[in-house]
Amino acid sequence: MNPLKKYLFNERNGNGHALGPIQEIDVPMRRFGEEEVDYVVIGVGSAGGVLLQRLARAGFRVLGLEAGPFWNTERDWVSDEAGSHNLYWEQLRITGGTHPLALGANNSGRGVGGGSVHWAAFTPRLHPSDFRIHSEDGVGIDWPMTYEELKPYYEQLELEMPVAGPAYYPWGDPHGYAYGPHPMGGAGDVLIQGCTKLGIGVSIGGPVAILSGSHGDRQHCIYRGFCIQACKVGAKASTLITHVPDALRSGAEIRDDSMVSRIHVNKENRVTGVSYFDVHGQEHFQRAKAVIVSGYAIETPRLLLNSACPGHENGLANSSDTVGRYLMAQAGNVVLGRFHDLVRIYKAPPAHALTEEFYETDSKRDFARGFAIQTVGPLPIAFAKQMMTAKGAWGWGLRRIMMDYNHWAAIALLGEILPWPENRVQLAEAKDRFGIPVAKVTFGLHDNDEKLIEFGKNKVIEVMGAAGAEEVVQETRFAHLVGAARMGTDPRTSVVDKYGRTHDVANLFVCDGSILPTQGSANPGLTIQALAARTGDYLIAQGESIFNTNHRDMMQPAIRRDLAPPGTYGRGVPRLANLTS
């Protein structure tokens, strides 16, 4: 029996497949079967969703292999914390080092849409300085590209998601958003009050990839507060609803529940295809003319390391010994303040106001780089765990403080941690259910990181106090993951070039958060999608030469706005239409 489902949507839901209360897909999906495709994209998340859409629209035969399920949002998603575990990559990973990272719910997605299904959807851009921190501050490494190269893609993806935010955003490269900002919730009010009292500028109502007004077949936000549990409303952007529908309409195929175990390379050092396990545990080989790995900062290096073979003994595309190294998380200390009056923090999206006033290096401080301060919105279980660590609460004490849940507000640090070679992903001895070795993650902080966190944490505490909190506590934690297959110009110190092509294998690409050489203090989602659209344009411009030659053409492609999903143009606030270059 061919385990590949022929018509995924019809099989699962006779009346079409819900991607929100209004949006639906009812087209049978194209099926390539075992025939060779042009591109296999491994992982259909933030980057993979955009890549599939671009490549399919340009006419390539493209197949996405996704380890998790293809969601039917009405059936599979719930407004419930404990009921949302299946959104996260919760399979075994080993974590260690001096500051072990918690993995899973707050940083790893699974299923079509990947992390963009459960992100809070803050979408700040990186600042121009982020692309050259080694030149400017002598730390980290410079990007192999400038902000100006990525800027058109920031503008483009802000329209495709689209992003709601203020008409004027003052930090980094000042810009504005074509969609209006959101109203405030309790955490936003606290951030505004605290910042205003201290004379700190604050951005209200965005930038977030959440609809402030209805848009095509997606409805506007209803402020229910369950963003991180996946947006059943369809207001928060995920590639599942912004790019995947157009990818399928354009002839892409997505095979869900398909866990890639190995990438194959032939004697000519060309990728020939991938092995993957289907939902029944049966192994398949899929031939492809080129492969793009979009598995994010842990699964991408894990797959490359697990694909070691003659000629690539230390892991595929790892002649630099950089695969898995320079893994980064951002400092994410959550500061919680108790207020005399009720806050009811569970309403409104967790992400709705922020400040980047402390983003850049300041010579008056004793560390390089900086941080942002953002709203967060812990629901009861997350809040209880925060109180366990922030206050040591347990037993009756935990019950007591939880009865005060509605009096507490939370805002958080988002601080830049620099890339370090010993912060890395390796293979553990333990194996997953398919027998594939799992990832072992090692993480630790350095002097600059610790000074930055100490200063940043105290600044957030100061803001919380200025907002009028009676009691202020904080929980040390980390947010997001990037790095571990970084891009660069030097093949001796990086895995891929600035278009995501591995230095070692000409028809193997990496495109996801793992290629970021440094991370700034911006949530990575927008940058990842912008990079994916740019890599898409590069691949499309290169055409067949990717499949036939080892020639590496570094010419910058022209941006292909015409390949965006329909409905991207002519929307938003008209006076900002000219902002896109």
Add this chain to the structure above:
Amino acid sequence: MKGRTSVQPGYYPGFSTLGQQANWDEATRATVLKRVARSLELHFFTPEEAPLIEAIFEHILPQIDRDEKYRIPIVPVVDERLHTNRLDGYRYENMPPDQEAYRLGMQAIEEIARGKDGRGFLELTPLEQDKLLRTLHDGKPEGAHHIWERMPVHRFWMLMVQDAAEAYYAHPYAWDEIGFGGPAYPRAYMRLERGEAEPWEVEEQRYEWEAPEDSVSDIYELISGHDLHQATPGQGGTH
């Protein structure tokens, strides 16, 4: 409270999230109702282990102030997680698998109890039980060091508190207790600011809440004094 129990502790008398279920979507309603009607059968913990783990969780997240009928199952939820091997997405390199951690932890707690005067944990008074568990919270267990060498005591402690919190605060009775509005799709929230209640929510009515006298867990301190980097529990995401 002092010995009296109630249907609904907390400052929101009469507030019922379950009473709002007609306004929830079908999938969410099914998930929450299944939780309320869950089976109390155990599959991971043996009948011999059950009384001990029940007694431990009665202190980690006590609820003797609740009417028997309105207590929230914790051990069955932990049991199911361990039985089905549902992970939070990671395991510390210095921790055994969760299943083994629980077995080791129970063994250690029993050993510490017996090490004092031969009584097992179940034979201690509630106050003695509370005090013993507090030594784990404080990272200063009085015994079973051969086990804590294999498993850092603070990691085991956090594992238990997290599991308890995840079970208790996932339950609609707990939402009623703390005034959390619960599921809100497709209805939406419309009063976002100043902590205002929706028309169907209940205003807070505070009273002097007291923990039972035979306990020590109402007063606690930040865990400190050993190599504890806080940034480690399996937090649900906040960002």
